[in-house]
Amino acid sequence: MNKEKALENLDKLIADVEDARLQLSEHHIVKIIGISKYSTSEDVATLYSAGQRAFGENKVQDLKEKMNTLEELPLEWHFVGRLQKNKINNLIDLKPTLMQSLDSLDLAQELNKKLEAKNQKMNCLLQINSAKEESKAGVMPEVAIKIYKEILETCPYIKLKGVMSIGAHVEDKEVIEKSFNTTKTIFDELKPFGVKYCSMGMSGDFKLAIKCGSNMIRVGSTLFK
Numbered sequence: 001m002n003k004e005k006a007l008e009n010l011d012k013l014i015a016d017v018e019d020a021r022l023q024l025s026e027h028h029i030v031k032i033i034g035i036s037k038y039s040t041s042e043d044v045a046t047l048y049s050a051g052q053r054a055f056g057e058n059k060v061q062d063l064k065e066k067m068n069t070l071e072e073l074p075l076e077w078h079f080v081g082r083l084q085k086n087k088i089n090n091l092i093d094l095k096p097t098l099m100q101s102l103d104s105l106d107l108a109q110e111l112n113k114k115l116e117a118k119n120q121k122m123n124c125l126l127q128i129n130s131a132k133e134e135s136k137a138g139v140m141p142e143v144a145i146k147i148y149k150e151i152l153e154t155c156p157y158i159k160l161k162g163v164m165s166i167g168a169h170v171e172d173k174e175v176i177e178k179s180f181n182t183t184k185t186i187f188d189e190l191k192p193f194g195v196k197y198c199s200m201g202m203s204g205d206f207k208l209a210i211k212c213g214s215n216m217i218r219v220g221s222t223l224f225k
Contacts (some may be wrong), residue, residue: 001043001224006050009223017217020210030210031197035077035220037062041069043224048073056080056100056218060087064094080164080218082137083107088114092122100164100199100218103127103137107156108151116156123159125199126151128186131168132178138165144186152193162197163187164216167205176205180212185212 013032033056036044039128044066046057053074053199057063058081067077076097083091084102088111091211097220102108102124126148129138139147151160163186168179180200187198199216201209206217 001039003043003046003049004044005169006043006052008048008221009156009225010047010050010052012224014220020207023211028213029215031102032223033080033199033216033218034223035080035202035218036066036224037221039208039224041066044070044075045073047223048075052223054078054097058082058101061096063096064090067094078218082150083111085110087115087116092118092120093118094154095121095122098161098197099124101125101127101137102151102158102160103129105132105138105150107145112155112157113184121157121159125162125164126160127196128163128165128183129183130165130186131205133195135169135171137165141182141186145189148186148190160195160217162195162199163190164197164199166202167200167209169183177208179211180205180209180214184213211225 017030019032033054033077037058047115054076079096079099098123127138128144129136130141152208162218165183167176183200187195197216198214199212201217203219203222
């Protein structure tokens with residue numbers, strides 16, 4: 001991908017985000033995370049030169065490789081994939097800006113234990129399986145608030161910053177919208193607990209996610225095509 005293409009992709013994405021954002025409110029701010037899992041470090045560097053600063057990876061090893069290759073650039077790195085327990089220490093050492101895929105109380109407690117041992121803290125989002133799909137990770141919506149509070153109370157080394165979910169994997173827009181609204185309702189109920197990010201929306205559905213209140217989107221193909 002050359003710089004011209006990167007600029008074109010980024011400009012179009014920003015225009016689409018603006019359009020969706022303004023339909024919600026002119027005060028609504030949306031953060032764009034470029035998901036680089038199918039792309040090269042060179043592509044990330046090209047998008048950086050076009051103005052994109054935050055990127056996400058879904059494998060710890062890939063995150064490590066790109067962070068090392070691009071360490072000269074002031075990038076913000078997010079971890080967005082399923083975290084295996086045997087990779088927790090590796091992720092802690094990378095110090096990502098935000099770990100978006102904290103998908104169970106069990107994982108939170110294990111992560112907290114290892115963070116404590118290294119005397120480090122990590123910013124995380126609680127992943128909610130709002131569409132209740134077996135193929136997806138995350139806590140069920142009915143228990144999300146309870147688990148969020150429990151992590152706040154029992155995991156002092158985890159700094160919870162909000163929630164994340166993946167839209168329903170269907171063609172029906174209404175079903176996708178319902179899954180986003182489920183997550184947004186939970187986010188709103190957690191406002192007294194200082195939530196900051198409602199991370200919803202990927203390349204295929206980010207406009208709908210923003211209209212439902214998402215303030216952080218995770219887009220790959222839209223930026224890297």
